[in-house]
Amino acid sequence: MSRFWALQLRKLHLHRSPVATLSSFSTSASHSTATTRPSPPPIRVGLTEHAGRGVFASRPIAAGQLIHTAQPIVSHPSLSSIHTVCYFCLRKLPSSARSFQASQTVSFCSEQCEQQSKKFYDVEKKADWSRFNEYCRLQGLKYPLLVKRLACQVISGNVSSDVLDILQPEISSSDRISKMKKEVALLKSTFEDSDIGNEQMAFLTEEWYAGVLARIRINAFRIELAVGSYEDLLSLAAASVEAEAAVGNAVYVLPSLYNHDCDPNVNIVWIDNVDAKIKALRDIEEGEELRICYIDASMDYKARQTILYEGFGFRCNCQRCMSND
Numbered sequence: 001m002s003r004f005w006a007l008q009l010r011k012l013h014l015h016r017s018p019v020a021t022l023s024s025f026s027t028s029a030s031h032s033t034a035t036t037r038p039s040p041p042p043i044r045v046g047l048t049e050h051a052g053r054g055v056f057a058s059r060p061i062a063a064g065q066l067i068h069t070a071q072p073i074v075s076h077p078s079l080s081s082i083h084t085v086c087y088f089c090l091r092k093l094p095s096s097a098r099s100f101q102a103s104q105t106v107s108f109c110s111e112q113c114e115q116q117s118k119k120f121y122d123v124e125k126k127a128d129w130s131r132f133n134e135y136c137r138l139q140g141l142k143y144p145l146l147v148k149r150l151a152c153q154v155i156s157g158n159v160s161s162d163v164l165d166i167l168q169p170e171i172s173s174s175d176r177i178s179k180m181k182k183e184v185a186l187l188k189s190t191f192e193d194s195d196i197g198n199e200q201m202a203f204l205t206e207e208w209y210a211g212v213l214a215r216i217r218i219n220a221f222r223i224e225l226a227v228g229s230y231e232d233l234l235s236l237a238a239a240s241v242e243a244e245a246a247v248g249n250a251v252y253v254l255p256s257l258y259n260h261d262c263d264p265n266v267n268i269v270w271i272d273n274v275d276a277k278i279k280a281l282r283d284i285e286e287g288e289e290l291r292i293c294y295i296d297a298s299m300d301y302k303a304r305q306t307i308l309y310e311g312f313g314f315r316c317n318c319q320r321c322m323s324n325d
Ligand SMILES: C[S@@+](CC[C@H](N)C(=O)[O-])C[C@H]1O[C@@H](n2cnc3c(N)ncnc32)[C@H](O)[C@@H]1O
Pocket: 050, 051, 052, 053, 054, 167, 168, 218, 219, 256, 257, 258, 259, 260, 261, 312, 313, 314, 315, 316, 317, 318
Protein backbone atom coordinates (compact mmCIF):
# COMPACT_ATOMS: atom_id res chain seq x y z
CA MET A 1 0.00 0.00 0.00
CA SER A 2 1.51 3.36 -0.95
CA ARG A 3 1.85 5.95 1.81
CA PHE A 4 -0.21 8.34 -0.33
CA TRP A 5 -3.28 6.10 -0.47
CA ALA A 6 -2.92 5.10 3.18
CA LEU A 7 -3.09 8.79 4.06
CA GLN A 8 -6.05 9.37 1.75
CA LEU A 9 -7.86 6.42 3.32
CA ARG A 10 -7.31 7.83 6.79
CA LYS A 11 -8.55 11.23 5.62
CA LEU A 12 -11.68 9.58 4.24
CA HIS A 13 -12.56 8.14 7.61
CA LEU A 14 -12.01 11.53 9.24
CA HIS A 15 -13.69 13.47 6.49
CA ARG A 16 -16.99 15.07 7.42
CA SER A 17 -18.50 17.08 4.62
CA PRO A 18 -22.01 18.42 5.25
CA VAL A 19 -23.22 17.11 1.92
CA ALA A 20 -21.62 13.71 1.35
CA THR A 21 -20.52 11.55 4.21
CA LEU A 22 -21.17 8.05 5.41
CA SER A 23 -23.67 9.58 7.81
CA SER A 24 -25.57 11.22 4.96
CA PHE A 25 -26.72 7.88 3.55
CA SER A 26 -30.41 7.57 3.15
CA THR A 27 -32.06 5.42 5.77
CA SER A 28 -33.88 3.74 2.91
CA ALA A 29 -30.66 1.80 2.38
CA SER A 30 -31.32 -0.15 5.52
CA HIS A 31 -34.10 -1.80 7.45
CA SER A 32 -35.28 0.95 9.75
CA THR A 33 -38.34 1.18 11.91
CA ALA A 34 -39.65 4.04 14.00
CA THR A 35 -38.02 2.59 17.10
CA THR A 36 -34.69 1.13 15.92
CA ARG A 37 -31.66 2.97 14.64
CA PRO A 38 -31.06 2.38 10.93
CA SER A 39 -28.21 -0.05 10.31
CA PRO A 40 -25.23 1.38 8.41
CA PRO A 41 -24.93 0.54 4.71
CA PRO A 42 -23.28 -2.85 4.05
CA ILE A 43 -20.01 -1.45 2.72
CA ARG A 44 -16.49 -0.52 3.72
CA VAL A 45 -13.74 1.34 1.89
CA GLY A 46 -10.44 -0.52 1.59
CA LEU A 47 -7.40 -0.95 -0.60
CA THR A 48 -7.56 -3.21 -3.63
CA GLU A 49 -4.57 -5.07 -5.04
CA HIS A 50 -4.25 -3.19 -8.34
CA ALA A 51 -6.76 -0.32 -8.47
CA GLY A 52 -6.08 1.88 -5.42
CA ARG A 53 -8.97 2.26 -3.03
CA GLY A 54 -12.24 0.44 -3.60
CA VAL A 55 -15.59 -0.30 -1.95
CA PHE A 56 -16.22 -3.77 -0.46
CA ALA A 57 -19.31 -5.56 0.85
CA SER A 58 -19.19 -5.74 4.64
CA ARG A 59 -22.22 -8.09 4.67
CA PRO A 60 -23.92 -10.21 2.02
CA ILE A 61 -26.02 -8.05 -0.32
CA ALA A 62 -29.05 -9.33 -2.23
CA ALA A 63 -29.63 -8.68 -5.93
CA GLY A 64 -31.72 -5.55 -6.41
CA GLN A 65 -30.94 -4.16 -2.93
CA LEU A 66 -30.47 -0.41 -2.56
CA ILE A 67 -27.01 -0.31 -0.98
CA HIS A 68 -26.93 3.39 -0.20
CA THR A 69 -27.72 6.79 -1.61
CA ALA A 70 -25.36 9.75 -1.90
CA GLN A 71 -25.70 13.48 -2.34
CA PRO A 72 -23.17 15.39 -4.43
CA ILE A 73 -20.45 17.71 -3.17
CA VAL A 74 -20.98 19.77 -6.27
CA SER A 75 -23.37 19.54 -9.22
CA HIS A 76 -24.44 21.69 -12.15
CA PRO A 77 -27.06 21.39 -14.90
CA SER A 78 -25.80 21.01 -18.46
CA LEU A 79 -26.16 24.27 -20.40
CA SER A 80 -28.88 22.73 -22.56
CA SER A 81 -30.93 21.83 -19.44
CA ILE A 82 -30.43 25.02 -17.48
CA HIS A 83 -34.02 26.26 -18.00
CA THR A 84 -35.72 22.89 -17.71
CA VAL A 85 -34.27 21.46 -14.47
CA CYS A 86 -33.92 22.64 -10.88
CA TYR A 87 -30.71 24.65 -10.58
CA PHE A 88 -29.86 22.75 -7.37
CA CYS A 89 -31.12 19.14 -7.52
CA LEU A 90 -31.50 18.78 -11.34
CA ARG A 91 -35.08 17.55 -10.98
CA LYS A 92 -37.06 18.16 -14.17
CA LEU A 93 -39.33 21.18 -13.78
CA PRO A 94 -42.95 20.73 -14.80
CA SER A 95 -43.65 22.29 -18.20
CA SER A 96 -45.91 24.89 -16.58
CA ALA A 97 -43.08 26.01 -14.28
CA ARG A 98 -40.69 26.19 -17.24
CA SER A 99 -42.75 28.58 -19.32
CA PHE A 100 -43.82 30.55 -16.24
CA GLN A 101 -40.20 31.05 -15.25
CA ALA A 102 -38.69 31.34 -18.72
CA SER A 103 -37.83 34.98 -18.16
CA GLN A 104 -35.72 34.08 -15.12
CA THR A 105 -32.16 32.91 -15.49
CA VAL A 106 -32.60 29.74 -13.43
CA SER A 107 -35.33 28.06 -11.36
CA PHE A 108 -35.59 25.86 -8.29
CA CYS A 109 -38.09 23.02 -7.90
CA SER A 110 -38.88 23.74 -4.24
CA GLU A 111 -38.30 26.14 -1.39
CA GLN A 112 -35.99 23.57 0.13
CA CYS A 113 -33.71 23.58 -2.93
CA GLU A 114 -33.81 27.36 -3.01
CA GLN A 115 -32.80 27.46 0.68
CA GLN A 116 -29.99 24.95 0.19
CA SER A 117 -28.65 26.95 -2.76
CA LYS A 118 -28.98 30.30 -1.09
CA LYS A 119 -25.37 30.69 0.01
CA PHE A 120 -23.64 29.80 -3.25
CA TYR A 121 -26.34 31.41 -5.39
CA ASP A 122 -26.06 34.72 -3.50
CA VAL A 123 -22.38 34.73 -4.52
CA GLU A 124 -23.08 33.60 -8.08
CA LYS A 125 -25.75 36.27 -8.58
CA LYS A 126 -23.25 39.05 -7.92
CA ALA A 127 -21.40 38.33 -11.15
CA ASP A 128 -22.32 38.31 -14.84
CA TRP A 129 -21.65 34.78 -16.12
CA SER A 130 -22.64 35.33 -19.75
CA ARG A 131 -19.04 35.38 -21.08
CA PHE A 132 -18.01 32.36 -19.03
CA ASN A 133 -21.09 30.34 -20.02
CA GLU A 134 -20.72 31.32 -23.65
CA TYR A 135 -17.09 30.22 -23.63
CA CYS A 136 -18.11 26.83 -22.19
CA ARG A 137 -20.92 26.52 -24.73
CA LEU A 138 -18.66 27.32 -27.71
CA GLN A 139 -15.87 25.03 -26.54
CA GLY A 140 -18.29 22.26 -25.53
CA LEU A 141 -16.96 22.32 -21.96
CA LYS A 142 -19.03 21.02 -19.04
CA TYR A 143 -16.55 20.65 -16.18
CA PRO A 144 -15.66 24.37 -15.79
CA LEU A 145 -19.32 24.85 -14.77
CA LEU A 146 -18.71 22.51 -11.85
CA VAL A 147 -15.55 24.43 -10.94
CA LYS A 148 -17.49 27.71 -11.10
CA ARG A 149 -20.14 26.34 -8.73
CA LEU A 150 -17.50 24.94 -6.40
CA ALA A 151 -15.75 28.33 -6.35
CA CYS A 152 -19.07 30.00 -5.41
CA GLN A 153 -19.58 27.42 -2.65
CA VAL A 154 -16.08 28.11 -1.30
CA ILE A 155 -16.52 31.91 -1.43
CA SER A 156 -19.87 31.56 0.36
CA GLY A 157 -18.14 29.63 3.14
CA ASN A 158 -20.22 26.54 2.45
CA VAL A 159 -17.31 24.21 1.71
CA SER A 160 -13.57 24.23 2.10
CA SER A 161 -11.40 24.84 -0.98
CA ASP A 162 -9.75 21.41 -0.49
CA VAL A 163 -13.03 19.46 -0.36
CA LEU A 164 -12.15 17.42 -3.48
CA ASP A 165 -8.59 16.60 -2.39
CA ILE A 166 -9.74 13.18 -1.17
CA LEU A 167 -10.44 12.11 -4.76
CA GLN A 168 -7.94 10.60 -7.17
CA PRO A 169 -6.68 13.20 -9.69
CA GLU A 170 -6.04 12.71 -13.39
CA ILE A 171 -2.46 13.13 -14.58
CA SER A 172 -3.08 16.16 -16.80
CA SER A 173 -1.16 16.66 -20.05
CA SER A 174 0.69 19.96 -20.61
CA ASP A 175 -1.73 20.65 -23.48
CA ARG A 176 -4.68 20.38 -21.11
CA ILE A 177 -2.98 22.59 -18.53
CA SER A 178 -2.35 25.35 -21.08
CA LYS A 179 -5.98 25.23 -22.32
CA MET A 180 -7.13 25.49 -18.75
CA LYS A 181 -5.31 28.80 -18.20
CA LYS A 182 -7.92 30.62 -20.27
CA GLU A 183 -10.72 29.13 -18.15
CA VAL A 184 -9.09 30.22 -14.86
CA ALA A 185 -8.52 33.73 -16.21
CA LEU A 186 -12.16 33.97 -17.29
CA LEU A 187 -13.42 32.66 -13.95
CA LYS A 188 -11.21 35.08 -12.01
CA SER A 189 -12.08 38.09 -14.11
CA THR A 190 -15.81 37.32 -13.76
CA PHE A 191 -15.46 37.36 -9.99
CA GLU A 192 -13.22 40.45 -10.10
CA ASP A 193 -15.86 42.35 -12.09
CA SER A 194 -18.35 41.70 -9.28
CA ASP A 195 -17.90 43.12 -5.79
CA ILE A 196 -16.29 39.97 -4.39
CA GLY A 197 -13.18 40.92 -2.43
CA ASN A 198 -9.71 39.68 -3.38
CA GLU A 199 -9.22 37.99 -0.02
CA GLN A 200 -12.37 35.90 -0.57
CA MET A 201 -10.95 34.55 -3.80
CA ALA A 202 -7.37 34.09 -2.65
CA PHE A 203 -7.77 30.29 -3.11
CA LEU A 204 -8.59 30.74 -6.82
CA THR A 205 -5.13 30.15 -8.30
CA GLU A 206 -4.13 28.23 -11.44
CA GLU A 207 -2.86 25.48 -9.18
CA TRP A 208 -6.22 25.17 -7.37
CA TYR A 209 -8.14 25.15 -10.64
CA ALA A 210 -5.85 22.50 -12.14
CA GLY A 211 -6.16 20.28 -9.05
CA VAL A 212 -9.94 20.56 -8.95
CA LEU A 213 -10.34 19.96 -12.67
CA ALA A 214 -7.99 16.96 -12.56
CA ARG A 215 -10.26 15.39 -9.91
CA ILE A 216 -13.48 16.32 -11.63
CA ARG A 217 -12.29 14.78 -14.91
CA ILE A 218 -11.85 11.34 -13.32
CA ASN A 219 -14.68 11.43 -10.80
CA ALA A 220 -17.61 13.39 -12.27
CA PHE A 221 -20.79 11.51 -13.11
CA ARG A 222 -22.96 12.41 -16.06
CA ILE A 223 -26.50 12.56 -14.70
CA GLU A 224 -29.18 10.92 -16.81
CA LEU A 225 -32.48 10.68 -14.97
CA ALA A 226 -34.50 7.48 -15.25
CA VAL A 227 -37.34 7.87 -17.70
CA GLY A 228 -40.46 8.27 -15.59
CA SER A 229 -43.22 9.48 -17.89
CA TYR A 230 -44.32 9.63 -21.50
CA GLU A 231 -43.31 13.31 -21.54
CA ASP A 232 -39.80 12.33 -20.33
CA LEU A 233 -39.57 9.72 -23.07
CA LEU A 234 -40.43 12.30 -25.72
CA SER A 235 -37.96 14.87 -24.39
CA LEU A 236 -35.26 12.19 -24.18
CA ALA A 237 -35.86 11.29 -27.82
CA ALA A 238 -35.70 14.99 -28.75
CA ALA A 239 -32.57 15.48 -26.66
CA SER A 240 -30.75 12.65 -28.37
CA VAL A 241 -31.37 14.39 -31.69
CA GLU A 242 -30.90 18.01 -30.65
CA ALA A 243 -28.70 18.19 -27.59
CA GLU A 244 -27.29 16.36 -24.57
CA ALA A 245 -29.45 13.67 -22.97
CA ALA A 246 -27.74 14.32 -19.63
CA VAL A 247 -29.40 16.87 -17.33
CA GLY A 248 -26.08 17.73 -15.71
CA ASN A 249 -22.91 16.56 -14.03
CA ALA A 250 -22.03 15.95 -10.39
CA VAL A 251 -19.17 14.89 -8.13
CA TYR A 252 -19.69 12.74 -5.01
CA VAL A 253 -17.27 11.35 -2.45
CA LEU A 254 -18.21 7.72 -1.88
CA PRO A 255 -19.52 6.88 -5.38
CA SER A 256 -16.13 8.03 -6.68
CA LEU A 257 -14.40 5.29 -4.74
CA TYR A 258 -16.11 2.53 -6.71
CA ASN A 259 -13.72 1.00 -9.23
CA HIS A 260 -14.74 -0.01 -12.73
CA ASP A 261 -15.64 -3.45 -14.06
CA CYS A 262 -16.80 -4.31 -17.58
CA ASP A 263 -19.14 -6.85 -15.94
CA PRO A 264 -20.22 -4.85 -12.84
CA ASN A 265 -22.02 -6.17 -9.76
CA VAL A 266 -23.56 -2.79 -8.82
CA ASN A 267 -24.87 0.21 -10.72
CA ILE A 268 -25.70 3.81 -9.95
CA VAL A 269 -29.06 5.24 -10.92
CA TRP A 270 -30.64 8.65 -10.70
CA ILE A 271 -34.40 8.39 -10.41
CA ASP A 272 -35.74 11.91 -10.23
CA ASN A 273 -32.86 14.13 -9.15
CA VAL A 274 -29.10 14.30 -8.59
CA ASP A 275 -29.18 12.01 -5.53
CA ALA A 276 -27.32 8.86 -6.55
CA LYS A 277 -28.76 5.43 -5.71
CA ILE A 278 -26.31 2.55 -5.65
CA LYS A 279 -27.99 -0.81 -6.29
CA ALA A 280 -26.82 -4.42 -6.41
CA LEU A 281 -27.14 -6.04 -9.82
CA ARG A 282 -26.71 -9.55 -8.40
CA ASP A 283 -26.18 -11.34 -5.09
CA ILE A 284 -22.88 -10.20 -3.58
CA GLU A 285 -20.87 -12.03 -0.94
CA GLU A 286 -19.34 -10.44 2.12
CA GLY A 287 -15.81 -9.22 1.27
CA GLU A 288 -16.46 -8.99 -2.48
CA GLU A 289 -15.42 -5.72 -4.13
CA LEU A 290 -18.34 -3.67 -5.45
CA ARG A 291 -17.67 -2.33 -8.93
CA ILE A 292 -19.66 -0.15 -11.30
CA CYS A 293 -19.23 0.21 -15.06
CA TYR A 294 -17.90 3.64 -16.14
CA ILE A 295 -18.69 3.11 -19.81
CA ASP A 296 -21.04 1.33 -22.19
CA ALA A 297 -20.34 -2.32 -21.37
CA SER A 298 -21.74 -3.50 -24.70
CA MET A 299 -18.66 -2.23 -26.55
CA ASP A 300 -16.03 -4.73 -27.67
CA TYR A 301 -12.76 -5.31 -25.82
CA LYS A 302 -10.67 -2.94 -27.93
CA ALA A 303 -13.14 -0.05 -27.79
CA ARG A 304 -13.51 -0.43 -24.00
CA GLN A 305 -9.77 -0.44 -23.45
CA THR A 306 -9.31 2.66 -25.60
CA ILE A 307 -12.03 4.65 -23.83
CA LEU A 308 -10.89 3.61 -20.36
CA TYR A 309 -7.28 4.48 -21.15
CA GLU A 310 -7.97 7.78 -22.88
CA GLY A 311 -10.82 8.90 -20.61
CA PHE A 312 -9.74 7.54 -17.23
CA GLY A 313 -6.03 6.83 -17.66
CA PHE A 314 -6.01 3.13 -16.74
CA ARG A 315 -5.79 -0.29 -18.35
CA CYS A 316 -8.73 -2.29 -17.09
CA ASN A 317 -7.83 -5.31 -14.98
CA CYS A 318 -11.33 -6.75 -14.62
CA GLN A 319 -11.93 -10.45 -15.22
CA ARG A 320 -13.78 -9.82 -18.48
CA CYS A 321 -10.83 -7.85 -19.90
CA MET A 322 -8.31 -10.34 -18.52
CA SER A 323 -10.05 -13.03 -20.57
CA ASN A 324 -10.02 -10.75 -23.67
CA ASP A 325 -13.81 -10.81 -23.89
C1 LIG B 1 -13.05 6.97 -9.86
S1 LIG B 1 -11.53 6.36 -9.35
C2 LIG B 1 -11.98 4.94 -8.42
C3 LIG B 1 -11.37 4.98 -7.04
C4 LIG B 1 -9.87 4.90 -7.02
N1 LIG B 1 -9.42 3.52 -7.05
C5 LIG B 1 -9.32 5.64 -5.82
O1 LIG B 1 -8.46 5.10 -5.12
O2 LIG B 1 -9.72 6.79 -5.62
C6 LIG B 1 -10.93 5.70 -10.88
C7 LIG B 1 -9.51 5.20 -10.82
O3 LIG B 1 -9.42 3.93 -10.14
C8 LIG B 1 -8.56 3.04 -10.84
N2 LIG B 1 -9.36 1.94 -11.42
C9 LIG B 1 -10.72 1.87 -11.40
N3 LIG B 1 -11.14 0.75 -11.99
C10 LIG B 1 -10.05 0.09 -12.43
C11 LIG B 1 -9.87 -1.13 -13.16
N4 LIG B 1 -10.88 -1.90 -13.55
N5 LIG B 1 -8.60 -1.48 -13.47
C12 LIG B 1 -7.54 -0.73 -13.08
N6 LIG B 1 -7.66 0.44 -12.40
C13 LIG B 1 -8.90 0.85 -12.07
C14 LIG B 1 -7.91 3.87 -11.95
O4 LIG B 1 -6.72 4.41 -11.42
C15 LIG B 1 -8.93 4.96 -12.19
O5 LIG B 1 -8.37 6.12 -12.76
